[in-house]
Amino acid sequence: MERWQKVRARARDAPPDDLAVALAVEGRHGPVIHATNRPARLAGIALGARVVDVKAVCPDLHVGHADPAGDRRALERLMLWARRWCPWSVVDASGGAADGLILDTTGSAHLLGGEAAMLTDMEARLSGLGLTSRVAVAPTWGAAWALARHGGERAICGAEEVAVRLAPLPASALRLDAATLLLLRRLGLKTVGALAEVPRLSLTRRFRREGLAGNPLLRLDQAMGRLAEPVASAEAHPRIVSELRLAEPIEDPTGVLPELFADLCARLARHRLGCRRLSLSVYRTDGEVSTVAAATAAPSADAVHLRRLFDDKLERIDPGFGFDLIVLCAVTVEPVAPLQTRLDGKADDDLHLPLLVDRLVARFGARSVGRPVPRASHLPERAEAMAGALAVPDTAAPPNRPPDRERPLRLLPSPEEVRVVYGVPEGPPAQFVWRRKTHRVARHAGPERIAPEWWTDRPGTRLRDYFRVEDQDGLRLWLYREGLHEDGRGGDPRWFVHGIFS
Amino acid sequence: MESPVPCTPANTPLLRFQRDMSLDQSPTTPPSGRTLSEIFPTRLADASGVGFMMAGLRGSAPLLWVQDRLSRHETGRPYLPGLSGRALIRLDVNRAVDVLWAMEEGLRCASLGAVIGEIWGDGKALDFVASKRLMIRAERYGMACWLIRHAASPDLSAARDRWRVCALPSRPHPDDPQAPGDPRWQVELFRSRSRRPGTWIATHDRAADRVDLAAAFRDGAVAEGSGAGPRRAAR
16 A cells, blocks of 8 residues: 555645545456555555445545566565664565565564664554554564564564463454354354463364364464464565676776676576576766666577667767666576477577567567457457567467468458448458559459447447458459448448458 | 569469369479568568468467568557467567678577568668678578568579569359459569479469469460459349
8 A cells, every 4th residue: 555655746736635546456346445544444444355345435535556577576575674773584475465564573573672672663663654654563473473563662572471461362363264263253253362271172172174274273383483483584585786897987888888797797697597587787987876677588598699689779878978887687597497498408599589589679679579460359450459569478278279260361450441332231341542553353252241249439439341352463452341320320321442452 | 673584363263274284394382491481462562472471381389470560560460360370489679780690699599490571661771791691691501481571572682582462363162153262372483593483373282281383374364364353143
């Protein structure tokens, strides 16, 4: 929610603070509420409710789209950022949703002035990022989860008092799923303490077959420390940068580039990484920094290839009066494994295709290079979609199926209207003018009726009747009539040329 | 554009007759040479040249298809469902120079099936040197390279084969006499290194995906006598 507000504030159209705002994700029966802000919470809007129901309760609710994948990525970055307090950190997705961080602060709290001071520091720095946080310290993962969400402000729990501190908390503090919580509530076990007083044997018998999220006994053991739950800390990718400090400022980087790229690629190869995005920055003597960037279609650690991507871009670097520091940074890296595609031990030279695409994209821009891929649509202009050439090719996609109906070899960028000279009631016109030339229809086949896609098209879009038409000289065109006579959607139907057959 | 060789619209039964009589002296298969070939479509909006070229391209490797802006706007873009799902990499550029640059780059890439470029009109960029560069690269890397030149005059070029293609009335449809059947083209090889130039009538058998070349009827009086194909019945 706060990430969304920050993005909107950067775009300068953030809603005022007193307006109820909710973010929605697509649910099984339409959009459901994913996150709310404070006015929305005060208006009584619960998470997981359907947007249509909530709109009835609170008509002036502003609903935006949630971005769970982006939230997840932001949380992973935050996880690495949180290494400032301790070396072990992990994104906490054990409660069903990835909405927390677990830091293993054993042995590092005293460096920050004790646990209380550390928690205050965490809250302060996170609020500096524009994020509200609830923090707690506890000897186990489960207890920290429970105290952070259901305990007091900045709760600190010693090793001996876990059972005492957890006892008054509700049963939902145990990271259980909704069905189990409902069952516990029906059994009258509302707090962790009540659950802990039930004999272990009966709990074991009752929840014998449940998994971790549905088994209160296992969750209780985890929280109390009777069941180990280690923190598996993820390793951050090493930052791969190659920089060159020059004794004298220079104006043309061409001479130093081979050395720089060779160094970067040696580093990439050492970590078995390939680079997807590169940026080259020069630090000018007058204090300015100018940067150019390039991207590749497949992870690459080939110095010559990466350097050629910058061939045309070096002109865009403005060296000013010269620069004395030049930095090449692999912004996005991906692991690569050495591939063997042929039986005799050599790799096939299939890699050349991504290299070619890189060079075309680097010169003409990513928008002019594309792979047409089939799409499930009957409308001709929507039957193919352009996949970005930099997108990872989907090898699992089914092979292209030839269409049932005959399709033209060429499709005009936009249908061109023809003037009907001699129309007939049924079938294509006997004579029409297209591009200032009169065509007499010698033979035709059709019609093939293609109805508008009501779920995307504007209301009132007319259907099309396609005809394959051959004129007196053998020119084969794909002609269509838009609409029918007196279909109530505009005047007389018009005729268009849409494609050319071989 | 003034066409140097006018299309001879021929009557359908006549041509069948001609094929039955085996008048073609040198039956040839459509070209699939791994060198630079040029196609000059005789009419502006005519996809017969593209169809003739595609019929000769075998295999399933992706094609690099480069178009300049005018070709894209005037003759449309290659349409995937019509190409029976052949894998493509499409590149849309503005100038003829960029088409040539991209084609030269593409010829070095061994995983492509062919490199196809479309250039509109006679430009300064496409001179003898440019076509020579393309030809040398295509032969060195063993790659089929096709240059489709819309609205262009056949000036000096290093292309090994130069074709002029124009659509003819199609063959009769086996089921529906009103409908156009398998496409038929008049192809003229007007300059070639490796074979004898000539004019043929090509019939694209779409069911078998095969092109038959038959020698064109030389007797102008007979070939041109009947005018256009069967017209629509008078209403």
